[in-house]
Amino acid sequence: MAPIIAPISEATIDSYNGCLSAVAQERLWLGLVGPADLERSRSFVRANIQLGNPHFVATDDERVVGWCDITRNKLEGFRHCGELGMGVLKEYRGQGIGERLARAALQQARVAGLERVELVVYASNEPAIKLYEKLGFAVEGLHRRARKLDGRYDDVISMALLFEPKLDSLGREVTETGFAAGTIGDLSMRVGEDVRDLHNMGYDWGQITNVARGRMTLEEMWKQGPRRGDKDQQ
Numbered sequence: 001m002a003p004i005i006a007p008i009s010e011a012t013i014d015s016y017n018g019c020l021s022a023v024a025q026e027r028l029w030l031g032l033v034g035p036a037d038l039e040r041s042r043s044f045v046r047a048n049i050q051l052g053n054p055h056f057v058a059t060d061d062e063r064v065v066g067w068c069d070i071t072r073n074k075l076e077g078f079r080h081c082g083e084l085g086m087g088v089l090k091e092y093r094g095q096g097i098g099e100r101l102a103r104a105a106l107q108q109a110r111v112a113g114l115e116r117v118e119l120v121v122y123a124s125n126e127p128a129i130k131l132y133e134k135l136g137f138a139v140e141g142l143h144r145r146a147r148k149l150d151g152r153y154d155d156v157i158s159m160a161l162l163f164e165p166k167l168d169s170l171g172r173e174v175t176e177t178g179f180a181a182g183t184i185g186d187l188s189m190r191v192g193e194d195v196r197d198l199h200n201m202g203y204d205w206g207q208i209t210n211v212a213r214g215r216m217t218l219e220e221m222w223k224q225g226p227r228r229g230d231k232d233q234q
């Protein structure tokens with residue numbers, strides 16, 4: 001069965017640490033070139049979960065075989081940026097797992113309001129560079145001979161992906177629901193019901209918008225009852 005892609009959890013941290021260690025110890029792809037420290041991984045993952053940073057793992061029969069994380073920058077002025085890191089165990093590469101992981105993490109990053117995802121990659125890492133280009137990343141810089149490991153130099157390339165606002169045919173910004181903000185489609189996706197029906201049932205747009213914005217639940221609106229005034233009913 002194909003590995004499952006899911007957000008990392010407390011239960012998968014130790015296995016994630018093993019996966020990270022294995023990729024690091026290849027001494028080719030990551031900044032880290034030795035075993036990963038379990039305590040550091042635990043605090044990194046727990047912080048990501050708590051802060052809502054995207055961090056996905058691929059698991060095969062409960063063993064973590066790949067990961068992709070995007071850490072939001074904490075500095076004022078840079079909080080719209082996140083840094084991406086990823087890896088897949090050698091024996092699982094070339095099966096689409098890296099791309100699935102990266103797409104899941106990027107989707108969550110976009111929904112979380114990140115506007116720019118950055119990364120650095122060794123110039124010798126053709127598979128990763130090709131993947132990032134496929135995902136829409138652009139090269140922004142070349143750091144010549146930035147790494148010297150085991151007597152060999154490698155250049156470091158910086159790349160970034162900007163999430164451009166999506167516009168509909170009327171030039172309105174499309175939200176993560178796939179519809180322009182505040183439209184019937186957008187409200188219906190957020191509320192989970194066709195809002196035209198709710199309005200026809202007598203619920204006013206204020207009530208419906210409150211549910212869409214998470215200020216009250218549908219159940220609370222049912223309890224409140226329809227409160228559309230006569231002027232609203234045409």
Ligand SMILES: CC(C)(COP(=O)(O)OP(=O)(O)OC[C@H]1O[C@@H](n2cnc3c(N)ncnc32)[C@H](O)[C@@H]1OP(=O)(O)O)[C@@H](O)C(=O)NCCC(=O)NCCS
Nearest residue numbers: 029086087088093094095096097098099121127128130131
């Ligand atoms: C980079 C890496 C995560 C890609 O993961 P993967 O699961 O092997 O990649 P996928 O099978 O999902 O491939 C997706 C795309 O990546 C590119 N790609 C993957 N392997 C490639 C290879 N050997 N040569 C060229 N392009 C490759 C292709 O664009 C591919 O799309 P395609 O199949 O339509 O051609 C994986 O090679 C890896 O873990 N490498 C070591 C760790 C690493 O480099 N991490 C990133 C540090 S910046």
